[in-house]
Amino acid sequence: MKRKRTFKHWIFILPALILVISILVYPIFYSIYMSAYDWNLFHSDAKKFLGFGNYLSLFKDREFLHSLWLQLGFIVIALPIETIIGFFVAILLNRDGKFYDVVRALLLLPVFVLPVISGLTWRMLLQPEYGMISFILEKLGFGVKAWLAEPNFAYSMVIIQDIWRMWPFMFMFIYAGLSGMPKEYIEAAQIDGAGLWKKITKIVIPYLRPTIATALLLRLIDALRIFSEVYVMTGGGPGNSTLLLSLYINKQAFEFFNIGYAAAMGVILLIVALIIAFFIVRGNIQFEGEKG
């Protein structure tokens, strides 16, 4: 029997609706409005309407394209690695016992480290004279170097730092999904003579697909707004080798004060996020109304 929606329903929804509109919908529309102007924060009175002018300029801006490329590269490299590590560690630690409980809890620690602290810690680890990683690299024969002053290395380190901090997040999700998987599935596969690889690819992964997709979606949102750890580690440098899109938006908005232009970049970032999210959700996550 279908319940009739009444006015009362809306009263209960209203507080949440107001909150969502004021902190999510309004800023999005305001950003779109700002992006249509040549708007300098210090000359707000002299803003000029450009229409799609900022968007057209963006695609001629080499710096923007470069930072978008770096941002996408970051997502494409970091997220799968985090997922793979999280997945296999979850399988490894999907056992009962006090020891496993403790190990699982300890593995989660990096997730609780504030991004800015993580960035500073990695910066110290890579400090040429005293940093532990620099020391190890020196002993391995790579010499003494300012590693974060090397463009490719700096970009790799930003990614490695993120993997170190966030793979336990993926682990947490996948382990939760795995521990809820009925044991009968695996037992049946074993009776049928399936090996480890078969069990993983034919049973575990299909079963965990919605869980992994949800975790990936959350990580994607997080990865698109990565900022503070990169800001303190490299400041976007050397040159522009780690100037991810979020850092470039910050630079345009709060260093050059071109807030109209920065808003246009923000809108592009939102569109990119929606496109990637669409592909992650489609076919992987089923919502309540779609079941059956």
Place this chain on the structure above:
Amino acid sequence: MRRVISVLLLVFTVFVAFSAPYNTTIKVLAWDDALTQALKEGIPDFEKQTGIKVVLELIPSGNLLQKIGVSVSMDKTDYDLVTVDEPFVPALAHLFTPFNNWSAGKVYKKPNLSVFAPNAFEAAQWMGTFVGMPVNANVYIWITRKDLISDPKNKQEFKSKYGYNLGVPKTFKELRDMAEFFSTKGIYGFAPFTKQAEGTTAEAIFMFEGFGTRPLEIVNNRVVVALDDKKAVEAINFYKELLKFSPVGALDMGHSERIAAFNQGKVFTMFQWPALVPQHEDPNSSLVAGKITYSAPPVGPAGASAIRGCWVLGMPNASKNKDAAAEFAYWWASLETGTKLVPKGFTPARSDILLNPTMNKDRPWFKAIFDSMKGSIARPRFPQYAEASQIIRDNWLAAISGKVTPESAVKKMKDDLNDLLKKSGY
């Protein structure tokens, strides 16, 4: 009895309230360092004298512009006074009341330009108008290890190798020679500034000026690219030479790395901003406290220069408390305040304090500040400075790190600056 006391208290309160020249509150936004922390300590005295309550908000210097950007506009402001770093004065000038229009103080005298260190007031100038008042004399000063240059063995060895006396480097050539000399003795000759930050732009401009060129110039109110290829390449090559005598990780050094290296006694000489000098002189955190001599920076082949970055106090046009705000500014600039707060970490803009022998006894860098101010130069002054700074910095770093040749870095720097000027309508 209780009633009598209450009446007396009421009379006293009314008397105090009405006897003070003002009865208002002002909000001041400033950067956070030893100077402004010292200022905070003096505020209760100011409030007592004037009846003006001061809400002083201190935030890291790197975030100050953002805060001003969202708090101050033509028709409204959250602050009655804001501090602005010199290079950004042109971008904000239109928001500020010209200094000439600031009212005369009722309690503190409006200072005239002559009390400030040479060129300090230039920091507040834009298009021929002083749009604010300088509040410190922030300029490159040179710090050198006194103990190393007075060591007889070092002196003798240096003289026999280079043919002249060891001392504070007075020229770029001496700087190079002495840096090389000490690097052979296990001490880094020089500590550069190479982080992706404003300090790197300042370093680049300092070098360019030393070799007689500058990235941008204002000609007849128009900003033009003025970098001379040959001189710029010479400057880059000279800096690359200095990097050979610099600490490990020389291509990733900012304030904290430089301070740490110098305080550990590993560096012979380098530039420093005055606000950071107390960290070198703190015996609890520095092995070289008391072993440093201060001077103006060494002179390049084309002449003397020292990068200036004075902080300027601006009064937003939209402030509703301009008289009280001006009073606070005059108190800040007064001899009395400076004298009282210097022991607490205050760096003054006034010549009389900078040259005061008693002050120089404990703070020998004050005289160096004054001397540096004489030859001080500004970074390019125009509203799009932040973008220009980024271009200069990126290309300078690419060149000194060897990613590109100095020639191509200079060419790209000029091209990018020309693009920026074109985009900005120059």
